[in-house]
Structure formats: C-alpha cells, structure tokens
Amino acid sequence: MQRRVLFFSSLLGLGVIGIASAAAPAHAATLTASVTVNATAGLGSVPAHGIGMNTAVYDSDMNDAAIPPLLKAAGVTAMRYPGGSYSDIYNWQTQTAAAGGYVAPNTGFSSFMATANSAGAQPIITVNYGTGTPALAAAWVHSAASAGDDVSYWEVGNEVYGNGTYGANWETDSHCHTSLNGPLVTVGSEPSQTYNCGPAEYAANVASFASAMHAADANAKVCAILTTPGFWPDNVTNSEYPQSWNHTVLTALKSGTQCVIVHYYPGGSNTAGMLTDPSDIAGIVSTLHSELSQYAGIANPASIPILVTETNSTLDLDTQPAALFAADMDMTWLENGVTSVDWWNEHNGEGTVSTVNGATDYGDQGIFSNNTNYGGTTEPVVDTPFSPYYGIEMLSKLAAPGSTMVNSSSSQALLKVHSVRDAAGNLNVLIDNEDPSNSYTVSLGYSGFSPSGTPTVYTLANNATTITSASGSATSATVAPYSLTVVHIPGAGGTGVTAPGAPGQPxxxxxxxxxxxxxxxxxxxxxxxxxxxxxxxxxxxxxxxxxxxxxxxxxxxxxxxxxxxxxxxxxxxxxxxxxxxxxxxxxxxxxVPPPANATCAVHYAQTGSWPGGFQASVTITNEAASTVNGWQLTWTWPNSGEAITQLWNGTETQSGTAVTVANASYNDTIGASGGTVNFGFTGSDSGQTPAPVAFHLNGAICSNN
CATH class of the missing domain: 2.60.40.10 (Immunoglobulins)
Structure with missing residues (x-):
C-alpha cells in the first residue's frame, strides 16, 4: 500500500509529521465572544462538487458496501480516482500498474463508478500521464462518455513537477528525453543519464493530451497541474528552466487553460500552527488568479476552475484537531472560489501511533479505518470513520450545493466562523472552537437578516463520534472546547411572503x-x-x-x-x-487595467526564484516623443511579504508595500519614441510573489508591456 503521508513529509518538504498531545483541562473556563453575520455580503455559491474524497486502486476497501451511505451522509459530492502517484502508473484498460504496482481486486473504473453513483458523487479522474499516452487518455474519455458516466474534470497527471525537474523524483514520467544537461532523474538503479523533465515538456504534452481527449468528447474539462503558491517547488527554478513551473506551463497553454489543479498539505509544526494554516488560502488563490492573468492572459481568471484534488492535515490525522481543520479549511477554500476540495484519502493505513487530545491517533491519512496494524496498535474495524469524517459531515449541516456563502466574523481568533444562506432564506452559522481549553458564550448579530422561529443547534463535541442536535437561540450559542457547532436559524418565514430570487452572475x-x-x-x-x-x-x-x-x-x-x-x-x-x-x-x-495609450510601458518578468526569495527584471520603455531625463518608477507590491533585497542599475527605497526605484548615475536618460532602460533585483517573499499590477514613471501611469 502506498501511504501518502510518507511522500509528503519526506519528499515535498511540506512539514514533517508531528506528534501532538494535549490533555483536556480539569476546569475549562467559559469566556465570551461575538459573531457578526452580514447576510447581504455574498462570498459566492457553494459549488456542485465542492466537498470531495480521494480513492486509490490499491485500496481493497474502496468499494465496500458501507462507503456510499457514509459519503452521502457526509455531503461528499466528488470522488477522485485512481489515486495520487498511482495515477501515473495505472492503466485503466488492463487494470494494472507499471513498475510492480499493486492494484486491488474490484477497483476498476466500473466498480469505482458504481460507488460514486451510489454516493451521488461526481468523478474527478486523473489520467495516466507518467506511463500513458494521449490515446490511452482519449480512450478513457470516450468510454466514459459512451457509458453515460458524467466525469466532471480530467487531470493530466498527478504531481508531475515531482519527476526530477527540481531534484526530488517520486512521480513516474516516461516523457523525459535524454540530453547533455538538465536535472538528474534516476531510472531504476542507474542515475547515469540526465534528462529534460520540466514544465515546458509537460505543457506541450498537456496540449497533446487535451487535443486527443477533446476529440473523444468536446465537453471534457482537461486540467493542468500547477505548483501550490508558497509550497515547494513553487517558484523554484534551475539553469534549464529559468522560469517557474507555473510561469512556464501557463505561458505555453494560454487560452487553452481550462482548469488547474493544486495540492495542499500545509504541514504545521504543531496543532495550533496547523489550525491557523487556512489563513494562507486567500493568498494562494489570489496568486493563482494573478498567474492566470499574467502568464496565460486570462481576462477573467476567476472563470478558470481551481481544484484542490489532494489535502489533509499532515498531523493529528485521526483526531479532533483534524476535524476542526477539515471543516475550516474546506469552507475557506470554497469561500475563495475553489471548485472542489478533495480529502486524502478514503482508506490509507496505520502510520505512527500517538495520543492526541486524549484520543488515539493512528497516523492514518485515510478518513476510514482499514483495520491495519503496522506499528503494534490495531485500528478499529474496517470503515470506521475517523474524526475528519465528522468534521466534513458537519458541513452538510451548514451548506448544500447552490447555497450562498455570506460574510461573517468573530471577535475571538480561536473561533473560526462560516455562514451560509439556503434557498429558502434561512441562515446557517458554523462556529469552529479551536481553543482546547475554554468554552465560549457567543452572542450572534446579523445584518440583512431577520431571525424567525426556533433555531436548531448541531454539535460535534470533542472526540465525539456522532453529531447531536437540540433547540437553541438566535441570539447566542455556547461552544465547548475543540468543538464544531452549526446554528440553523430560520429566516423571516411564516409570513406568506416570498423574497425575490437572487440575481444572476454579474x-x-x-x-x-x-x-x-x-x-x-x-x-x-x-x-x-x-x-x-x-x-x-x-x-x-x-x-x-x-x-x-x-x-x-x-x-x-x-x-x-x-x-x-x-x-x-x-x-x-x-x-x-x-x-x-x-x-x-x-x-x-x-x-482595473492601466491605460493602453500611456507615454510609458513597463515589462516586469520574474526570472528566478527559490524558497523565500526571487529575482526579477524590469524594462521601462519611453513611448513619448521627448527624452526622459532622470526617472523614478513606483509600484505597490500585491503581497505584503514581497520586498527588494538587492538591486542593480538603479537605487531603491521601500516603505511598507510601496516601492520607488530611481535611476543610477549612468542610466538617467531614456530615449524618445521607444527608448528603454532596464534594472533588476533580488527579493524576499513570504510564499506568494504576484507581479505588481500598475507602474508609474515620474508620477505618470504606464501601460503594462
């Protein structure tokens, strides 16, 4: 069995799995806090396939009879197949895996589809890029369409950037070709040749795969694999590929970009850190939109679906902190416009066993037990849900596909809140108490919403294995330590008045x-x-x-x-x-774009990057009929973590996110009617490095070149 947790702690550098333990306090305090909901401040609709689950062909329990009702009860509406890195060695026609990979009986595509259909979940399929061909992928698309299997999205490969391009080599990729230089890829036990295995080759092959797959089904949505902004190997470059993976792939695909895939294993070093990781999601999505706009030339980047087809907590895997993380993380992705968030994995197997928060953590990245005993402690009976399952199930009490997510805020940082209006106008509020020690009496306030009727309160208590419900109040709720609470508040019903329907997509x-x-x-x-x-x-x-x-x-x-x-x-x-x-x-x-007819134009290009830093080149073109004598270029960083550390061909000052670069003594003039001047710099960053949107030369706005 491939245990995904090992790949991500050792290869991706996304954080070594930690062991966290905390005993419940003997006398927990009850503090006060407030939650405010603005019911007219929309955050978008809950997508049709927003809550997803991974499956793997090496999982002999993938299609157990217990699975569909469990997934349906949890509100899972998407299922990904055939499973992580196995996707790049699995032949769907022969139901075999290259390189001696194990395929469990009764895990073929038809068996998977029977489970997905029974669960009411749409499939997300990863075609074999590593050892497959465009023809093999196209045959899968054709077979699915002919059988009436409605596949929502098709991924071209899994984590293809892990093919040796940047040193780490865990993803099979037979498209690499020999060269006199390039990153080293070990083939078998003979690391004697070097191969070009990079984003340029991947982009070219994605185009070939997409062409063949669209010939089989013109409606197939074919997705490209991107690195997750802020996570290795995002913005890593080398001598052969001086531009980042995302830069290279999106520049090559341009308008052919139909949808993009990222994975998210935040890897906090401890429980408290893990629970704060979802605060990075807004920046990740913003950077992806910036890259889609800047590199692919997509005018409306929010129109390109982003799918997070693998995610997990990476520590406290089977216990209450993971339930808290799953609920907050899933909703944060959806509120930022992501199309699907897919938990890794259905079943995975026992890892390092520990005690977390008074409960046994089996170190299993599966959401259900498979009764393994790799470390001396036997897991529960097969298909027993672990805590993340109940965290995801709580979202079924909060939101249904098509419901409207609305803005809400908390006065207490340890109380994460998410709010949703349903089609009938009722309001659901999720309160995620990430304080292991204290209860809170939370006052509830509303703008643009009038409660009417008695609320129902759903609760997942600390280490609970069932969700309880009771009558509650529309003005306050008490939430226990390490608990999830959904308050369902009826709207202004009972008056016989129906409000207007929501306006369509602006x-x-x-x-x-x-x-x-x-x-x-x-x-x-x-x-x-x-x-x-x-x-x-x-x-x-x-x-x-x-x-x-x-x-x-x-x-x-x-x-x-x-x-x-x-x-x-x-x-x-x-x-x-x-x-x-x-x-x-x-x-x-x-x-808002800069004007196209400005008297200056600026070309900004990121020319290299590494963890925590990057390099960029800036070229200023003088479009005016007169020479510029002495120049200053100003811009504002989109990300507060960006900063210049060293600059050449100019001098710089920075205050907060505002940057000014002035000429050096030897390049103070820019010739008329097309004259140019160039400077470059290295910079530091906190994970995301989106390009500035607007530049001013001596106070005048420039167009972007």
Whole structure:
C-alpha cells in the first residue's frame, strides 16, 4: 500500500509529521465572544462538487458496501480516482500498474463508478500521464462518455513537477528525453543519464493530451497541474528552466487553460500552527488568479476552475484537531472560489501511533479505518470513520450545493466562523472552537437578516463520534472546547411572503482607465434579472463587501472613479417593492487595467526564484516623443511579504508595500519614441510573489508591456 503521508513529509518538504498531545483541562473556563453575520455580503455559491474524497486502486476497501451511505451522509459530492502517484502508473484498460504496482481486486473504473453513483458523487479522474499516452487518455474519455458516466474534470497527471525537474523524483514520467544537461532523474538503479523533465515538456504534452481527449468528447474539462503558491517547488527554478513551473506551463497553454489543479498539505509544526494554516488560502488563490492573468492572459481568471484534488492535515490525522481543520479549511477554500476540495484519502493505513487530545491517533491519512496494524496498535474495524469524517459531515449541516456563502466574523481568533444562506432564506452559522481549553458564550448579530422561529443547534463535541442536535437561540450559542457547532436559524418565514430570487452572475465589461489620473478606472456591471417573489422587484443594490455602492432599477451599472491596478469584488441584491431583500448574487471580481495609450510601458518578468526569495527584471520603455531625463518608477507590491533585497542599475527605497526605484548615475536618460532602460533585483517573499499590477514613471501611469 502506498501511504501518502510518507511522500509528503519526506519528499515535498511540506512539514514533517508531528506528534501532538494535549490533555483536556480539569476546569475549562467559559469566556465570551461575538459573531457578526452580514447576510447581504455574498462570498459566492457553494459549488456542485465542492466537498470531495480521494480513492486509490490499491485500496481493497474502496468499494465496500458501507462507503456510499457514509459519503452521502457526509455531503461528499466528488470522488477522485485512481489515486495520487498511482495515477501515473495505472492503466485503466488492463487494470494494472507499471513498475510492480499493486492494484486491488474490484477497483476498476466500473466498480469505482458504481460507488460514486451510489454516493451521488461526481468523478474527478486523473489520467495516466507518467506511463500513458494521449490515446490511452482519449480512450478513457470516450468510454466514459459512451457509458453515460458524467466525469466532471480530467487531470493530466498527478504531481508531475515531482519527476526530477527540481531534484526530488517520486512521480513516474516516461516523457523525459535524454540530453547533455538538465536535472538528474534516476531510472531504476542507474542515475547515469540526465534528462529534460520540466514544465515546458509537460505543457506541450498537456496540449497533446487535451487535443486527443477533446476529440473523444468536446465537453471534457482537461486540467493542468500547477505548483501550490508558497509550497515547494513553487517558484523554484534551475539553469534549464529559468522560469517557474507555473510561469512556464501557463505561458505555453494560454487560452487553452481550462482548469488547474493544486495540492495542499500545509504541514504545521504543531496543532495550533496547523489550525491557523487556512489563513494562507486567500493568498494562494489570489496568486493563482494573478498567474492566470499574467502568464496565460486570462481576462477573467476567476472563470478558470481551481481544484484542490489532494489535502489533509499532515498531523493529528485521526483526531479532533483534524476535524476542526477539515471543516475550516474546506469552507475557506470554497469561500475563495475553489471548485472542489478533495480529502486524502478514503482508506490509507496505520502510520505512527500517538495520543492526541486524549484520543488515539493512528497516523492514518485515510478518513476510514482499514483495520491495519503496522506499528503494534490495531485500528478499529474496517470503515470506521475517523474524526475528519465528522468534521466534513458537519458541513452538510451548514451548506448544500447552490447555497450562498455570506460574510461573517468573530471577535475571538480561536473561533473560526462560516455562514451560509439556503434557498429558502434561512441562515446557517458554523462556529469552529479551536481553543482546547475554554468554552465560549457567543452572542450572534446579523445584518440583512431577520431571525424567525426556533433555531436548531448541531454539535460535534470533542472526540465525539456522532453529531447531536437540540433547540437553541438566535441570539447566542455556547461552544465547548475543540468543538464544531452549526446554528440553523430560520429566516423571516411564516409570513406568506416570498423574497425575490437572487440575481444572476454579474459580468464586468468595458474595463478601462485614462492617463489623466490614478482614479480614472471605469467598468460596467451587468447581471441577469432576479425572479420576483410575492412582490415585484423594485431595485438592485450593488455591494462591495458590506458597503452599498449604488442602487439602480435596471440590471446594469457603470462604476467610475476606480483605482488603476486595484482589484474590486461586487455582488448584487434584489429588493422588492416592500423592502424584502433577495440572497446576494454570485461574486464578480476584476482588476482595473492601466491605460493602453500611456507615454510609458513597463515589462516586469520574474526570472528566478527559490524558497523565500526571487529575482526579477524590469524594462521601462519611453513611448513619448521627448527624452526622459532622470526617472523614478513606483509600484505597490500585491503581497505584503514581497520586498527588494538587492538591486542593480538603479537605487531603491521601500516603505511598507510601496516601492520607488530611481535611476543610477549612468542610466538617467531614456530615449524618445521607444527608448528603454532596464534594472533588476533580488527579493524576499513570504510564499506568494504576484507581479505588481500598475507602474508609474515620474508620477505618470504606464501601460503594462
């Protein structure tokens, strides 16, 4: 059996699995806190296949009769197959694995599909890139389509960047070709040849795979593998591949990028650190959107699905902290626009056994036991759920596909909160108490929502193996240490009045700006009309977060005074003639571009990177008819962790995220009508290194070149 936990602790450097133990306090205190929900500040709809699960062909329990009802009860709506690195050695037609890999009986595609269909989960399939061919992948697509198997997404390979490009070699890749130079890849026991195994080859092969797969089914969504921003080997380069994996792959695929895949094993060094890791997710998604825009030229990067097809806690694997992590992590990804988050793994096998928080942790990255005993302690009976299962099951009490996620906040950092409005207008609030010692009495406050009726409170207590329910209050809830609580609060029902339906997906168009000022950006938002409820729709309110921007009786607005280089996010709420609001529309996000007709242009290119640092080159072009005598280029870092450490061909100052680079004594002039000057620098970063969006030369906005 391949035990995924070993791959990620030893090869990816995403954190060695730690052993954490904590005894419950003898006398836990009860503190106070507050949670505020803004029910009109939408964070998007819960995706159809948002909560997913991995399966593996070496798992003899993959298709046990107990699995479909367990997955359905937990609200799992996606299943990934055929399993991590095995995907790159597995032949779906012969049901065999290269290099002596083990395939368990009754784990073929048809058996998997029977389980997925019974569970009501859509399949996500990883085709064999490592030892397969475009023809083999296309045959799979054709077979699935012919059988009526609705495969949502097809991944081209697993972690292909682990093919030796950056030194570590755990992913099989037979596409590598011999060369006189390039990264070393060990073939069998003979590390005697060097091979080109990099992002350029992968991108070219993705295009070949996609072409063949689309010929088999034009509707197939074919996804490319990217590195996760901030996690090895993101932004790692070498002499043969001076641009990062993501830079190279997206630049080659351009508009052919249909969807992208990342994996997330945050690897906190201790329990408390692990539980804070989801705070990095917003930056990861923002960086991916920046890369899709900058490298692939995608005008609306939020339109490209991002799938997190593997994730796990990496420590405290089978105990309550992992349940807390799973619930918070899944919802944080979904709130940031990710299409699917898929837990690793269905069954995996016992690892290092320890005691965590008073419970036995079997070191098993499976969500269900397989009754193994590798370390002297026998696991529970086969298919017994571990704690992460119950954390995911709690999300079925919070959100259903199509429900609207809305903004909520907590006064206490150890209380993570997520809130969802359902189609009937009811509100569900998840309170994740990550304090191992203290209970909290939490006051509940609302904006844009009126409670009506008696709430139901669902609770997963510390180390519990069942979710309980009871009547509760709409104004307060008490949450115990290391617990998950969902408060289901009926909306203003019982009045016989139906609110308008949510407006459709807004679309941004006409994005432009001018050289006359920094706040000259304009955009037009247009959205499908809301369906009237009991009363006709009177107007639409456009929100940016919790701020009401404007109100209109039509289905479009023109926004002005926008700042060049700034990203904006909006949603729309319909209000009827009696003041009843709808649920918010899905979000729309866009960035105001610099003007195309500026008198200067800037080309910014990241030319190298390494853990914690990067290198970039900047070229300024003078498009004006007169020479520039003395220059200063200014920009703002998108990520607060970015900073220049050493610069050549200029001098720099930085205050916070604001950067100014001035000429050196020998390059103070830029010739007219196309003259250029170049400078470069090394920088430090905290994980993500998105490119600046807007540059100003001597105070004047430049276009991006």
């Amino acid at each position: 679309v941004a168009s006409g994005l432009s700006s001018s050289t006359s000022g920094n706040n000259t950006g304009t955009a037009t938002l247009t959205w499908p009309a809301s369906v009237a409820g009991t009363y006709p729709v009177a107007n639409y309110q456009v929100y940016s977060g919790s701020t009401l921007v404007t109100t209109t009786t039509g289905t479009s607005v023109t926004l002005t005074g926008l700042t060049i280089g700034t990203s904006y996010t909006y949603d729309v709420v319909a209000v009827d003639s009696h003041g009843n609001p709808s649920l918010p529309s899905p979000l729309v996000t866009f960035t």
